[in-house]
Amino acid sequence: MKENYLAKWLNGDLSDEELKVFRESPEYKTYRKIAEVSTRLQGPEFDVEQALEQAKEGRRPSVGKVVALKAYRQLWKVAAAVVVLLGIGYFYVNSLETSIQAGLAQRSEVVLPDASEVILNAGSEVSYRDKSWENRRLVSLKGEAFFKVAKGQTFTVETDAGKVTVLGTQFNVLQRGDIFSVTCFEGRVRVDHQGTSLELAAGQGYQVAGGSFKTFEVAAGARPSWMEDESSFRSLPLSFILEELERQHSIRVETRGVDTGVLFTGTFSNTNLDLALKSISAPLQLGYTREGDKVLLYAQDTP
Amino acid sequence: MDNVCDDQIYSQLFRTHSKTVFNYIYYKFGNEEKARDAVQEAFVKLWENCARVTPEKAKSFVYTVANNLYLNVIKAEKVRLKHRPETGNTTRQDPEFLLEEREFKDKLEHALAGLPENQRTTFLLNRIDGKKYSEIAEMEGVSVKAIEKRMHLALKSLREQIDGI
Structure with a gap:
């Protein structure tokens, strides 16, 4: 057989x-x-229509029938207390935030509950509620991160400046101080910023700095430069560039006689500090000295 | 497009699948109350997620919710089954037949109680609810082959029990 x-x-x-x-x-x-x-057998009676009515009322299933047995009265109270405590515990656990930070000169990788990946740039932090992710798909971001969203998933990235809703799959969000920049590399994202809402398609970016905003384009198939160990900027104030330099190389930067409000467009290395300093100082005609983890940038014409 | 949030679609899904969800949980645990609660839980959850779950996915969604509800939580009780009322033109009313049938049913019920939960559930879903092996495989999240194995083992142990081996 x-x-x-x-x-x-x-x-x-x-x-x-x-x-x-x-x-x-x-x-x-x-x-x-x-x-x-x-x-020819059957299970217990089941009234479909009655059950449907009940489901429509949206009633939660009962926790068992309450039977007024005197001997068990105390037990019911204890049971009720346990249920209440469990409930409180449940909500407490659900409200716990999971927080991941990338320190200076570091990068961190985070996998969200829906298998989406987040790569944090140096000096950045994301937090989310792990236990209640299904109900509250929200990621708070301080700093800069690249998001690679798992297929078919959706969530919102919240920053102090604005919100980015995932409609697609790969994007970068930067929010530090008054700078807010979103670049979409694949799919679509929606950006809500100070009452305006716009959708970015793959290869489009949106940047707000010093109160004015602009859109820009990136090459198809690109990734954020910081993931290739470089930091790139488009018309951002030098002060911001220097802060990023501090974060990437874990150094302190001081300036003398330099206008840190001047806008900088360019790229510096995140792995080679000397190269990075040259990339910044040369186009702005600045000089620099380096002493351990301290760097001084100065205007060439000041003695 | 068809949407589970549509009241008519939802009601239709409920009418198609609620009884099987109920029986499914009942065969597993032999607890009527828990089976009724599982139906409510599964379909209330379906409503809450109606925007996300397509009508095609609704079936496996409700089974999954119902199934996960009592995972390792409750102890199985004895599954009690009744005779389906004779329908229409069948007139096998002679007392001897009825007595024999009753005796056999008692033996069968006793033997069913001794089966592992997954074999009993598979067997009853097929015999009472007329579910195909492929459908049961989908509900249980295992292969059709695994369901055939359960079915085979269930029949084998039931026979051995009843014949007193």
């Missing part, structure tokens, strides 16, 4: 030959009876 022949017999999957052999076996009679009688 072939494997699981009893299941195949019930399903009418035995060949005539096999069926003949089976019918002649001494056990066959009982098997047939089991098969017959079992179809």
